[in-house]
Amino acid sequence: MKPRQKRFVLIGLGLVALAVAAALVLNAFQSNLVFFYTPTQAANGDVPQGRSFRIGGMVEAGSLTREGDGLTVHFVVTDMAKRVPVTFKGILPDLFKEGKGVVAQGQLRADGGFFASEVLAKHDENYMPPEAADALAKAKTAGTQSSSTLVVNPR
Amino acid sequence: MIPEIGHYALILALCVAVVQGVLPIYGAAVRNSSLMAVAKPAARGQFLLVLTAFCCLGYAFAVKDFSVLYVAATSNSQLPLHYRLAAIWGAHEGSLLLWMFILSIWMVAVSFFSTHLPEAMRARILGVMGLVSVGFLLFMLTVSNPFERLIPAALDGRDLNPLLQDPGMVIHPPMLYMGYVGFSVAFSFAIAALLGGTLDAAWARWSRPWTTVAWCFMTVGVAMGSGWAYYELGWGGWWFWDPVENASFMPWLAGTALMHSLAVTDKRGGFKAWSVLLAIMAFSLSLLGTFLVRSGVLTSVHAFATDPKRGLFILVFLAIVIGGSLVLYAWRAPRVGLGGGFALISREGMLLANNVLLVAALGSVLLGTLYPLFLDALDLGKISVGPPYFDTVFLPLMTPAIFLMGIGPLAQWKQASLPALAIRLRWAFGVSLVTAVVVPWLMGQWTPLVTLGLLMAFWILATIVVDLRERLLQAEGGGSIGGRVALLPRAYWGMVVAHAGVALFIVGVTMVKGFEAEQDVRMNVGETATLGGYTFRFDGTQQVNGPNYVAARGTIHVSQDGKEVTVMYPEKRRYFVQNQTMTEAAIATGLLRDLYVSLGEPLEGGAWSVRLYHKPFIDWIWGGCLVMAAGGILAISDRRYRLAWRRKEATVPVEAQLARPTVT
Numbered sequence: 001m002k003p004r005q006k007r008f009v010l011i012g013l014g015l016v017a018l019a020v021a022a023a024l025v026l027n028a029f030q031s032n033l034v035f036f037y038t039p040t041q042a043a044n045g046d047v048p049q050g051r052s053f054r055i056g057g058m059v060e061a062g063s064l065t066r067e068g069d070g071l072t073v074h075f076v077v078t079d080m081a082k083r084v085p086v087t088f089k090g091i092l093p094d095l096f097k098e099g100k101g102v103v104a105q106g107q108l109r110a111d112g113g114f115f116a117s118e119v120l121a122k123h124d125e126n127y128m129p130p131e132a133a134d135a136l137a138k139a140k141t142a143g144t145q146s147s148s149t150l151v152v153n154p155r
Numbered sequence: 156m157i158p159e160i161g162h163y164a165l166i167l168a169l170c171v172a173v174v175q176g177v178l179p180i181y182g183a184a185v186r187n188s189s190l191m192a193v194a195k196p197a198a199r200g201q202f203l204l205v206l207t208a209f210c211c212l213g214y215a216f217a218v219k220d221f222s223v224l225y226v227a228a229t230s231n232s233q234l235p236l237h238y239r240l241a242a243i244w245g246a247h248e249g250s251l252l253l254w255m256f257i258l259s260i261w262m263v264a265v266s267f268f269s270t271h272l273p274e275a276m277r278a279r280i281l282g283v284m285g286l287v288s289v290g291f292l293l294f295m296l297t298v299s300n301p302f303e304r305l306i307p308a309a310l311d312g313r314d315l316n317p318l319l320q321d322p323g324m325v326i327h328p329p330m331l332y333m334g335y336v337g338f339s340v341a342f343s344f345a346i347a348a349l350l351g352g353t354l355d356a357a358w359a360r361w362s363r364p365w366t367t368v369a370w371c372f373m374t375v376g377v378a379m380g381s382g383w384a385y386y387e388l389g390w391g392g393w394w395f396w397d398p399v400e401n402a403s404f405m406p407w408l409a410g411t412a413l414m415h416s417l418a419v420t421d422k423r424g425g426f427k428a429w430s431v432l433l434a435i436m437a438f439s440l441s442l443l444g445t446f447l448v449r450s451g452v453l454t455s456v457h458a459f460a461t462d463p464k465r466g467l468f469i470l471v472f473l474a475i476v477i478g479g480s481l482v483l484y485a486w487r488a489p490r491v492g493l494g495g496g497f498a499l500i501s502r503e504g505m506l507l508a509n510n511v512l513l514v515a516a517l518g519s520v521l522l523g524t525l526y527p528l529f530l531d532a533l534d535l536g537k538i539s540v541g542p543p544y545f546d547t548v549f550l551p552l553m554t555p556a557i558f559l560m561g562i563g564p565l566a567q568w569k570q571a572s573l574p575a576l577a578i579r580l581r582w583a584f585g586v587s588l589v590t591a592v593v594v595p596w597l598m599g600q601w602t603p604l605v606t607l608g609l610l611m612a613f614w615i616l617a618t619i620v621v622d623l624r625e626r627l628l629q630a631e632g633g634g635s636i637g638g639r640v641a642l643l644p645r646a647y648w649g650m651v652v653a654h655a656g657v658a659l660f661i662v663g664v665t666m667v668k669g670f671e672a673e674q675d676v677r678m679n680v681g682e683t684a685t686l687g688g689y690t691f692r693f694d695g696t697q698q699v700n701g702p703n704y705v706a707a708r709g710t711i712h713v714s715q716d717g718k719e720v721t722v723m724y725p726e727k728r729r730y731f732v733q734n735q736t737m738t739e740a741a742i743a744t745g746l747l748r749d750l751y752v753s754l755g756e757p758l759e760g761g762a763w764s765v766r767l768y769h770k771p772f773i774d775w776i777w778g779g780c781l782v783m784a785a786g787g788i789l790a791i792s793d794r795r796y797r798l799a800w801r802r803k804e805a806t807v808p809v810e811a812q813l814a815r816p817t818v819t
Contacts, residue, residue: 006498006499009499010499013499013508014511017508017511017512017515018515020551021515021518021519021548021552024519024547024548024551024552025519025522025548027547028543028544028547028548029540029544031543032540032541032543032544032547033538033539033540033544034538034539034540034541035536035537035538036536036537036538036539054539066758069677070677070758070762070764071675071676071677071764089675090675091675091755091756091764091766092755092756094389094735094736094737094738095735095736
């Protein structure tokens with residue numbers, strides 16, 4: 001091969017590699033992006049059906065109940081405007097507490113309840129997951145709730 | 156008083172760093188050797204000053220001086236001494252000081268081990284490192300000073316985050332930072348070469364050991380981080396594609412590409428401009444990683460809003476370092492030249508393909524990490540990019556890279572013949588394919604992914620065997636096997652060991668992904684559960700008091716086929732100061748499997764929810780990383796680098812001519 005041809009082949013191969021990588025990335029992005037919604041949006045039905053997403057907010061005080069198997073738990077996530085009942089089967093993270101911020105990932109069921117496949121743990125007790133803080137702040141600016149409990153304390 | 160001394164030492168260090176960053180580089184430009192000679196004493200002086208500051212902060216922690224804001228924020232009077240000292244790097248300000256301290260260690264190391272370098276080269280390298288430390292010292296002194304006072308003093312500290320109270324945490328950040336900051340040496344070599352306008356094989360030979368050492372630290376650091384997540388978070392996962400993990404993984408990928416590219420520059424004089432670009436990339440990603448993790452950008456983009464000055468400084472600093480070096484690259488790189496030509500099918504070609512794949516993988520990780528941040532910063536909605544994205548992108552990009560990894564070492568430089576390679580490797584391929592198909596089938600569960608993973612691992616090992624056999628047969632005058640083994644250079648053995656490490660790592664990942672089992676169960680006292688052939692019997696919990704926590708410790712007897720294997724003691728701890736609950740998993744490690752038990756929540760009647768895991772081969776993941784790092788160490792102990800240290804005065808004039816700027 002002449003140097004000129006070789007350069008073309010090299011550039012061509014580079015472009016092919018780039019195209020394959022880009023296709024992989026776009027394809028994976030398409031199916032693996034997880035969007036975040038507030039409890040208000042979930043309660044109003046502004047969320048995708050049959051697709052996994054995240055909701056965040058506060059665990060309502062006194063809402064945590066446990067089924068007889070000791071593993072299935074129910075609690076309510078609220079942004080102080082709307083409430084969404086959540087069901088989760090498994091062990092909750094250490095930092096899960098009533099009255100604290102939480103982010104759950106899962107799907108909405110037909111009855112309006114949220115079935116979580118994952119409840120997210122964070123590393124610090126004072127830390128409010130940004131999504132949860134955001135949901136609370138949004139509901140607050142919507143003027144639906146007084147602000148005394150909304151201690152947003154991002155690290 | 157002591158904290159003020161530390162603060163003062165940092166200010167002095169900044170002055171010295173400015174001198175070190177300006178005079179030697181200017182001196183190299185005008186060829187004034189008395190100005191260039193400033194570099195060495197300045198680097199050493201700066202080291203002593205930063206060391207002083209570091210010791211002062213350590214002292215403040217040791218004597219529990221809660222009038223220092225940072226000490227009060229990250230430690231507590233009940234915290235044991237070793238964790239108080241580790242708390243130096245427990246949060247933002249202190250970890251910047253650690254970064255700076257390690258940078259000064261690398262500077263001193265360069266000042267000692269650079270006697271064989273041309274004077275101008277050495278002056279430029281130390282000068283560039285000085286400029287980097289100017290940036291960091293300015294950052295610390297303006298917006299994140301670890302010595303800031305808290306008046307009136309706190310009665311007691313707020314304690315170190317319980318997650319960080321762990322031996323792994325004591326050693327993981329320094330290791331990782333040794334790697335991050337170590338890439339600053341390769342970066343400085345690259346910038347020095349761009350400034351000087353010459354870049355030859357000798358330059359690559361000098362950069363290689365530094366890059367490899369940094370890479371080894373980085374490998375161990377990332378592996379330890381992963382191990383820490385495994386046993387400390389209590390979730391049994393070893394890699395979550397968390398942005399914080401990605402931040403340390405990206406410079407590692409760039410560093411890996413850089414090491415291989417430097418090999419070509421050293422041996423064949425090729426890939427010059429590419430090596431320089433990779434060096435810039437590796438260090439830029441290290442900076443990005445440090446700041447992403449430590450500035451709070453990742454936990455919340457709004458951390459910028461809480462301290463806008465800090466965020467702004469970071470952005471400006473990143474822009475100057477990355478933008479500045481890329482501009483310099485665009486301006487000077489054409490002068491550096493591309494290096495010699497080569498055929499597509501050759502060792503260079505394969506290393507190039509490997510490099511492209513590594514960088515493409517790096518790009519996809521970068522995109523997945525930064526995209527949510529961008530969207531959030533532009534207020535376009537909140538999303539997260541989960542592990543499935545990284546898995547689906549990473550595997551197809553790495554698979555061809557791994558296959559090339561087997562072929563590359565056997566291909567000739569400049570031009571290789573594909574048919575000849577195919578003949579040399581046909582047995583290796585056959586054996587690895589058959590093994591990869593049969594082994595999972597024997598284990599009772601055949602899946603394509605497990606076979607693919609094992610195929611990659613066996614392929615690496617089989618090609619190593621073929622390569623070794625050929626080289627040992629060719630080794631001349633060796634006579635006995637031992638003699639022949641000794642004839643092969645250590646750099647070669649280093650490569651073999653590191654590649655074998657990759658194979659071990661792949662075995663670990665494949666087996667864990669393919670065969671791990673987990674179970675969340677409710678266990679009454681005396682109840683049993685079975686997982687992976689092991690029977691776990693829960694014998695209740697009892698209270699245990701630690702120095703700064705109280706724990707419920709469970710007792711779990713594990714048996715297999717009626718014989719007791721081990722007793723495990725998982726704990727649920729509550730740390731007093733932050734009133735934080737922590738799961739302390741119990742892990743029974745083994746060569747072929749880990750058993751992992753963590754306590755969930757207490758239920759009525761002494762029962763607990765318990766999480767059980769059976770993780771085959773998981774320790775191979777970290778073992779493989781350690782073997783990789785060991786390969787790196789072996790490689791830099793090669794004779795040719797040692798000769799480079801010793802070869803001092805005699806050869807300097809010649810090399811000085813080589814390194815003289817071509818444009819004057």
